[in-house]
Every structure is written in structure tokens, then in C-alpha cells.
Amino acid sequence: MLLRLEDATVRFDGRPVLDAVGLEVAEHEIVCVLGPSGSGKSTLLRVVAGLQPLDGGRVSLDGHDQSGVPAHKRGVGLMFQDHQLFPQRDVAGNVAFGPRMRGAAKAERAVRVKELLELVGLPGAARRRVGELSGGEQQRVALARALAPRPRLLMLDEPLGQLDRSLRERLVVELQELFGELGTTVLAVTHDQGEAFALADRVVVMRDGRIAQSGTPLDVWQRPVDEFVARFLGFDNVVDATVTGQAADTPWGKVPVPEGSAQGACALLVRPAGVRLVDVADGLRCTVAARTFRGTHVAVHLQPGGAPRLEAACALRDAPEPGDEVGVCFDAAEIMVLGGGPAA
Amino acid sequence: MALPVAFFGVFFAYPVAAIVVRGLKLDGVWQFGRIGEVLGDSGIRHVLWFTTWQALVSTALTLLIALPGAYVFARFDFRGKEILRAVVTVPFVLPTVVVGTAFLALVGHGGLFDELWGVRLDTTVWAILLAHVFFNYAVVVRTVGGLWAQLDPRQEEAARMLGASPSAAWRRVTLPALAPAVAAAALMVFLFTFTSFGVVQILGGPTFSTLEVEIYRQTSEIFDLATAAVLTIVQFVAVGLILALHAWTVRRRETALRLVDPSLTARRPRGAGQWALLGAVLATVVVLILLPLGVLVERSLDAPGFGYYKALTSDDSGIFLVAPIEAVGNSLKYAGAATVIALLIGGLAAAALTRRAGRLVRGFDALLMLPLGVSAVTVGFGFLIALDEPPLDLRSSWILVPLAQALVGVPFVVRTMLPVLRAVDERLREAAAVLGASPWRVWREVDLPMVRRALLVAAGFAFAVSLGEFGATVFIARADNPTLPVAVARLLGRPGALNYGQAMALSTILMVVCAVALLVLERLRTDRTGEF
Numbered sequence: 111m112l113l114r115l116e117d118a119t120v121r122f123d124g125r126p127v128l129d130a131v132g133l134e135v136a137e138h139e140i141v142c143v144l145g146p147s148g149s150g151k152s153t154l155l156r157v158v159a160g161l162q163p164l165d166g167g168r169v170s171l172d173g174h175d176q177s178g179v180p181a182h183k184r185g186v187g188l189m190f191q192d193h194q195l196f197p198q199r200d201v202a203g204n205v206a207f208g209p210r211m212r213g214a215a216k217a218e219r220a221v222r223v224k225e226l227l228e229l230v231g232l233p234g235a236a237r238r239r240v241g242e243l244s245g246g247e248q249q250r251v252a253l254a255r256a257l258a259p260r261p262r263l264l265m266l267d268e269p270l271g272q273l274d275r276s277l278r279e280r281l282v283v284e285l286q287e288l289f290g291e292l293g294t295t296v297l298a299v300t301h302d303q304g305e306a307f308a309l310a311d312r313v314v315v316m317r318d319g320r321i322a323q324s325g326t327p328l329d330v331w332q333r334p335v336d337e338f339v340a341r342f343l344g345f346d347n348v349v350d351a352t353v354t355g356q357a358a359d360t361p362w363g364k365v366p367v368p369e370g371s372a373q374g375a376c377a378l379l380v381r382p383a384g385v386r387l388v389d390v391a392d393g394l395r396c397t398v399a400a401r402t403f404r405g406t407h408v409a410v411h412l413q414p415g416g417a418p419r420l421e422a423a424c425a426l427r428d429a430p431e432p433g434d435e436v437g438v439c440f441d442a443a444e445i446m447v448l449g450g451g452p453a454a
Numbered sequence: 455m456a457l458p459v460a461f462f463g464v465f466f467a468y469p470v471a472a473i474v475v476r477g478l479k480l481d482g483v484w485q486f487g488r489i490g491e492v493l494g495d496s497g498i499r500h501v502l503w504f505t506t507w508q509a510l511v512s513t514a515l516t517l518l519i520a521l522p523g524a525y526v527f528a529r530f531d532f533r534g535k536e537i538l539r540a541v542v543t544v545p546f547v548l549p550t551v552v553v554g555t556a557f558l559a560l561v562g563h564g565g566l567f568d569e570l571w572g573v574r575l576d577t578t579v580w581a582i583l584l585a586h587v588f589f590n591y592a593v594v595v596r597t598v599g600g601l602w603a604q605l606d607p608r609q610e611e612a613a614r615m616l617g618a619s620p621s622a623a624w625r626r627v628t629l630p631a632l633a634p635a636v637a638a639a640a641l642m643v644f645l646f647t648f649t650s651f652g653v654v655q656i657l658g659g660p661t662f663s664t665l666e667v668e669i670y671r672q673t674s675e676i677f678d679l680a681t682a683a684v685l686t687i688v689q690f691v692a693v694g695l696i697l698a699l700h701a702w703t704v705r706r707r708e709t710a711l712r713l714v715d716p717s718l719t720a721r722r723p724r725g726a727g728q729w730a731l732l733g734a735v736l737a738t739v740v741v742l743i744l745l746p747l748g749v750l751v752e753r754s755l756d757a758p759g760f761g762y763y764k765a766l767t768s769d770d771s772g773i774f775l776v777a778p779i780e781a782v783g784n785s786l787k788y789a790g791a792a793t794v795i796a797l798l799i800g801g802l803a804a805a806a807l808t809r810r811a812g813r814l815v816r817g818f819d820a821l822l823m824l825p826l827g828v829s830a831v832t833v834g835f836g837f838l839i840a841l842d843e844p845p846l847d848l849r850s851s852w853i854l855v856p857l858a859q860a861l862v863g864v865p866f867v868v869r870t871m872l873p874v875l876r877a878v879d880e881r882l883r884e885a886a887a888v889l890g891a892s893p894w895r896v897w898r899e900v901d902l903p904m905v906r907r908a909l910l911v912a913a914g915f916a917f918a919v920s921l922g923e924f925g926a927t928v929f930i931a932r933a934d935n936p937t938l939p940v941a942v943a944r945l946l947g948r949p950g951a952l953n954y955g956q957a958m959a960l961s962t963i964l965m966v967v968c969a970v971a972l973l974v975l976e977r978l979r980t981d982r983t984g985e986f
Contacts, residue, residue, distance in 0.1 A: 159884075159888050160887075160888075161884050161887070161888070180887070180892075181884070181887040181888055182887045182888070182889075182890045182891055182892050183890075184888075185890075186888065187888065187889075188884075188885070188888040190881055190884075190885055192881075194879065194881050194882050194884075194885040196882065196885075196886075196899075196900065197904075198903045198904065207886070207889050207891075207899070208889035208890055211886075211889055211890035211891045211895065212890050255889070256889075259889060259890055
């Protein structure tokens with residue numbers, strides 16, 4: 111294992127920010143830590159980098175315990191959230207910084223700078239001042255700088271956080287290709303699930319300093335372990351329910367559940383795709399409260415009488431107008447019983 | 455942190471302790487009744503009253519005259535603004551002796567006003583008050599104007615959109631944001647005028663005496679060291695209180711203000727009212743600041759063929775053992791040494807203050823400010839009675855003067871360096887560490903390039919302050935090695951047109967050196983480093 115965290119614990123003023131976290135990253139793996147702000151994911155990176163001392167547990171790289179090894183001797187790379195390029199150096203000066211600290215000769219550094227700037231798509235930018243770079247260019251320079259000393263592990267803190275949407279989507283693809291080509295081992299943190307799912311071989315969801323779920327993007331998306339993960343992934347149709355056989359009692363009435371679901375009180379997730387719009391007479395009676403255009407589909411917000419709102423996904427041409435009365439029925443295939451007990 | 459603490463222990467705490475002992479311990483017995491005795495003297499009570507009164511009036515007057523200036527500098531954009539900003543800052547680095555001399559040339563006996571209209575103010579308190587306004591104009595313009603320029607005008611616009619009239623918007627939004635800065639500036643001015651020495655010494659004559667002047671008089675004329683020590687203790691306590699109050703207002707000022715780039719908030723004046731305001735401020739600057747300095751230069755040239763300047767080079771005047779012009783060399787040598795010491799001590803202290811936090815460090819921060827407020831006379835007097843006998847006998851060493859000057863210069867160095875060092879993003883240092891830089895290399899590669907400019911500014915400030923330092927130096931400079939300000943004061947103390955003219959000439963030289971140092975600094979400082 112390249113990186114192994116065992117019971118890593120960090121407390122700020124007695125409050126645990128990392129709470130006995132165990133995590134392993136294999137060589138050439140790309141792992142994305144996903145979580146809301148304050149879930150401890152940035153602290154996780156700082157612990158691995160040696161910028162934040164542990165209050166308990168340990169960090170090993172290549173099987174060697176890193177306690178007592180200062181940041182500059184760990185040989186890991188960290189790309190900061192807002193890049194933190196050195197403002198008084200030009201692009202080449204920034205990229206060459208790492209090799210220079212490791213004692214690389216001048217000619218060697220020049221070769222490395224050229225190589226990396228080509229790699230990140232900025233050939234010829236060597237003499238530019240970092241202040242005049244655009245957000246996307248800064249991001250590329252920061253990446254080149256982090257890669258230049260050939261770190262055994264590259265860590266990215268919200269790598270695309272401040273960029274606009276289209277640029278972000280393009281850069282995710284570029285990053286993925288680049289890391290694949292170089293065989294870089296990557297540990298990234300982000301609060302954006304789209305970014306995490308696009309980049310990662312494996313996704314780790316964090317909550318309040320603990321790991322809530324770990325798995326492939328598809329796995330996490332299809333089978334969120336509990337209500338927190340489901341809601342964090344953007345699913346809002348989560349209610350308390352009691353499962354008996356193949357049906358569940360919910361505020362929305364009887365809802366079918368897949369075969370083999372756990373019985374008893376639980377939290378129930380209904381994916382928007384599992385909410386079917388039918389005639390008023392044929393299902394749960396709802397008023398259309400609002401519609402949001404989502405590009406490939408329309409999210410319809412439905413207000414049943416005396417029950418929580420429901421979100422349905424439907425095709426553009428089928429979407430009802432706000433104020434319309436519709437009926438709703440449910441598709442068992444898009445419904446799942448969540449772990450972690452009834453909804454809070 | 456160890457070196458700055460040791461420096462302050464030996465050259466500040468120890469002399470202050472020596473003063474306390476000298477004042478309160480007679481024949482080996484503590485006599486706290488001495489305080490009451492000294493303060494009971496009606497002459498001393500009058501000095502205390504006058505010190506406080508003139509400081510209050512000077513402060514009020516300075517605020518009244520300088521606040522419109524602060525507004526103009528903050529909100530208006532006009533040609534020559536940068537030059538004007540430099541011009542109003544010049545007085546602040548001018549030695550008090552030069553300021554005193556300049557006002558003497560303007561409103562004193564045989565001064566410009568005397569010649570034109572027969573008006574003499576040097577026998578009234580007005581000369582002192584005007585000189586204090588001259589001196590502190592920049593403090594208000596810089597402290598208040600600096601913040602004012604960074605206040606987002608859109609805050610006022612937001613208040614307007616919510617139905618506030620222009621005056622209500624200003625009163626409810628801008629004024630509360632500005633109030634702590636005004637309070638801080640007022641306290642600073644009060645402090646400087648409360649401890650005013652050179653100006654009062656030259657313009658006060660026998661009639662007006664502040665605590666500082668009285669301490670000097672008791673020491674050098676009456677030789678009553680015990681009384682001087684008691685007065686110093688009184689002054690020390692008063693200054694400590696003012697500084698504590700100042701620290702408190704500064705902390706309040708730093709809270710929760712949305713600041714923007716000053717260059718975005720200024721625009722060209724619009725309408726007759728605003729142009730009139732700008733004109734009034736310009737007129738104030740010309741009359742208050744340029745006129746005294748102009749008269750000073752004119753008086754120094756009053757003898758045919760640069761006669762006063764030539765006289766400076768001869769040593770037959772009998773006042774000094776050497777030609778007055780040699781004071782220039784002395785001053786430069788002392789100021790250079792003082793700058794090196796101040797940079798070393800102040801730089802180390804600032805670095806320590808950046809890296810650590812907590813109550814202890816905040817206390818140290820306040821301690822560093824003390825010599826600035828505690829008045830030069832305290833420092834000089836303390837050196838005089840503490841460092842002239844074993845275990846530390848530096849009386850015969852030339853380093854004594856630079857040490858005293860450095861003590862006064864260190865607060866400037868710390869104040870200039872600290873904001874810049876604090877502004878260096880900690881994560882920039884972390885980025886360097888992750889890229890393989892050891893802590894020492896982090897400092898060299900990240901911190902140093904960013905503070906190089908501030909370091910130069912700090913050096914310039916320390917140099918200018920040391921060059922003009924008078925209160926401490928006058929106690930300890932040896933008769934055969936006077937500095938420029940000391941030489942000026944001695945020349946003024948003698949009768950005769952030649953001595954007067956030589957004083958003007960020496961003051962002019964000192965002014966030019968300080969002004970040049972400042973103008974170089976103004977070129978260097980692009981951002982608002984420090985608060986002076």
C-alpha cells in the first residue's frame with residue numbers, strides 16, 4: 111500500500127476534526143474524498159502532507175511510519191485550493207521550485223520545466239508572471255509545480271473549486287487522462303460530486319471527521335449507505351418508512367420496495383426517476399409547485415396533500431405546468447431502503 | 455525572540471528601574487511619600503496642568519484641521535495627489551528641533567510675521583499649538599484617511615437605497631466605521647503632544663513647560679535627579695495608560711470591516727462645493743506646512759554668499775569644541791549604527807510576533823511600543839543614570855547614542871514589518887515546505903522576497919527617526935560630538951544673528967536629509983505598510 115492511515119485523529123480545541131480515520135491508497139489509484147465543508151477532508155490532506163500533526167493514529171507511506179518526518183522530507187505533492195503560486199516568481203520559477211529544493215542542476219530544471227509546461231498545455235508560458243494568468247492557467251501551473259519534483263503521491267485540495275463550470279468539466283477530463291498516462295497516485299478532496307465521480311477510481315464520502323462510505327463512483331451513486339450520503343449526493347426524496355414484505359408505509363402512502371429489502375423502520379430513498387406522473391385519478395394526488403430545467407430532463411417539484419414534497423424527473427415534453435394537478439405512482443426499481451435507521 | 459527581549463531588558467527596563475530607584479529610594483529606604491511631595495508643589499502642578507491642557511487643545515485642533523484633509527485624500531482623485539501625500543508626511547519625520555526652528559522663523563522674534571505685521575506668537579501658546587498641528591497633520595490624514603479610502607462606498611449606497619438621506623447614510627454607516635480610527639489617531643496625537651519636548655523647548659521659552667521639558671530642566675539645570683525621576687515615573691504611568699487605550703481602539707478597528715482597494719473608491723471632485731473643499735485643504739497644506747519650511751530655508755540664506763553655511767565650517771564660535779558642520783558627520787554615523795541595531799532587533803521581534811500568538815506575545819508587542827510613547831527624555835535620562843556606572847559603564851562609548859536612538863527606532867521597524875509579514879499567507883509557506891523547502895529555506899525563498907521592500911522602508915524610517923532624535927540624545931551626546939539636532943538647539947540657546955542664522959542653516963540641512971529619505975521611501979512603499 112502506498113498510503114495507509116490508521117485511526118488518524120486530529121482535534122481542534124478538543125473537537126475531533128478527524129475521528130479515527132482509516133484509509134488506504136494503492137499505487138496508481140485515484141481516490142477522491144468527497145464531503146461537505148467542515149467534514150475534515152482538507153485536514154486529511156494536511157495530515158498526510160505533514161502540515162498538521164496527528165493527535166492519534168498514524169500515517170505510513172510505502173510502509174514507513176511518517177511521524178516525525180517534516181513536510182519537506184515526505185516527498186508528497188500538494189496542490190492548494192487557491193493554488194498559492196509564489197507571486198514574486200514567474201511561471202518557470204514556480205515550476206522549478208521543487209526540483210531546485212531537491213538540488214537539481216540548472217540545466218536539468220530547465221528541461222523539467224519545459225516538459226511539464228508542455229504536459230499541462232502551457233508551452234511558452236515560462237516567462238509570464240503568475241499575476242497575469244487566468245484562473246485556468248493558474249490551475250495548470252499549480253499542477254505542473256506539484257508534479258515537477260515527481261512526488262510519489264499527488265494530493266489535490268478542491269483542484270477545480272474556483273473555476274467556472276465549462277472549464278471545470280474540460281479540465282476534469284484532462285486531469286483524468288494525464289494521471290492515467292503518468293500513472294500518478296492521486297488523493298483528491300472535493301465537495302463537488304460531479305468532479306469526484308468523473309475523476310476517481312474510488313470515492314470516499316466523509317462526514318464529521320469520519321468516513322461514511324467508500325466505493326467505486328457507480329457503487330456509491332447507486333447504493334448510498336445512509337440518508338446523509340443520499341442527501342449529500344443530491345437526493346431529496348428521503349422519508350421515514352416502515353417496510354413490511356414488498357411494500358413500505360410512508361407519508362406518501364404505500365410504496366413498493368425491491369425484493370429482499372430489510373424489514374421494519376428505516377429511511378427510504380425514492381430516486382426522482384422512480385416517481386411516475388399519471389392521471390390524477392390513478393395515483394397520489396399532487397400539485398405541481400415548481401419546475402427546474404436540468405438540460406436532459408425537467409425536475410418537477412410536487413406537493414402532495416399533508417406530506418413532504420417529492421421530486422420527479424420527467425422528459426421535457428411531458429412536464430406539467432406549475433399549478434397542474436397530477437397523480438403519482440412509484441417504480442420499485444428506483445427505490446431503496448437506506449441503512450443507518452429512520453430519517454432524522 | 456531572546457535577543458529583542460534581552461535588548462529591551464538591558465536598555466529599557468533596566469534604565470527605567472534605575473529611574474524608579476533613584477526617585478523613590480533615599481538612603482536605602484523606599485519613600486513613596488516622595489510622589490505626593492513632588493506633585494504637591496504648585497510649580498509642578500502647573501506643569502502637569504499645562505501639559506495635559508496643551509495636549510488636549512493640540513489634539514482637537516489637529517482633528518479639526520486634518521479631518522477634511524483625510525476625506526480629500528481618501529475620496530478625491532486629483533493631479534499631484536501623490537506628491538501632496540508625500541509633502542504632508544514630511545513634517546512627521548522632521549526632527550522636532552527643525553519644526554521648532556521653522557516656527558521660530560515664521561512667528562518668532564524677527565520672524566516673517568513680525569516683519570510683515572508686527573505679530574509675534576512665540577510668547578504665546580499658539581506657536582506651540584500650531585507646531586503640534588503641523589507635526590501631527592500627517593498622523594490623522596494617514597490613519598483616518600487610510601481607512602476611509604478602503605471603506606466601500608457601496609455600503610453608503612446600500613443605506614441610500616434603503617431610504618437613508620445622504621447625511622443619515624454618512625452618520626449611520628461611514629461614521630461608525632471610521633470612529634475607532636479617529637479615536638486611535640486622536641490618542642496618537644495626544645500621546646505625541648503630551649510628550650512633546652523639542653518643540654516646547656524651543657518655542658515655549660521660560661513661560662511654558664511640559665512634563666518632558668521640566669524633567670530635562672530638573673536634570674540639567676537644577677540637578678535635582680530625584681524630582682526628575684519622580685516626574686518620569688508619573689509620565690511613564692500616563693503614557694502607559696494612553697498606549698493601553700490606543701491598543702484597545704486599534705483592536706476594535708480591526709474587527710469586521712469590509713475593506714476594498716483604495717484606488718477604487720477615489721474619484722474626481724464634482725461640483726463647486728467639492729472643488730472648494732479641495733482648494734481649502736490645499737491652502738491649509740501650503741500655509742501650515744510649506745510656509746514654515748519655506749521661511750526656514752529663506753532665513754538660512756539671509757546672509758550674503760551663504761554666510762551662515764560657511765560659518766558652520768569654522769570652529770571659532772566657542773559653543774562647540776569642533777566646527778558645527780561636523781555634527782552632520784556625527785549624525786550620519788550615529789543614525790547609520792542606530793538603523794542597523796533597530797533593524798536587527800525590530801526584524802527579529804517582528805518575525806517572532808508573526809510566528810507566535812497568545813497573550814504573552816501581545817504583551818511583548820505592547821512593550822515594543824513603549825519606548826515610542828514613553829518619550830525620549832525618559833530613555834535619555836534612564837541611560838544617563840543607569841549606564842554610567844558598573845556593571846554597565848558605556849558613558850565613554852560612542853555606541854551609547856545609537857543605542858538610545860535605536861530604542862526609539864525599533865517600534866517603527868516593528869510596525870512597518872509586522873503587517874507585511876502577517877500578510878504573507880501561511881499556506882504559501884506550506885506550499886514551499888511541501889515542495890521540499892526546509893524551514894530556513896522557506897524563510898529565504900518566501901518571506902524575504904516579500905518583505906525586502908518593507909525592510910527598506912523600515913530602514914528609512916529608523917534612519918530618519920534616529921537622525922532627528924533629540925530628547926534622548928541631548929542627555930547623552932558628548933559636548934565634542936554633538937548631533938545635528940543637539941547642535942541646532944545649542945546654537946539657538948545663544949544670542950546673536952550669526953548663531954540664529956547658523957541654527958537655521960543646520961536645520962535646513964537636517965530637513966533636506968530627512969525629506970529626501972522620506973521621498974525615497976514614498977517611492978518604495980506602494981501599499982499602506984504600517985500605520986504611521
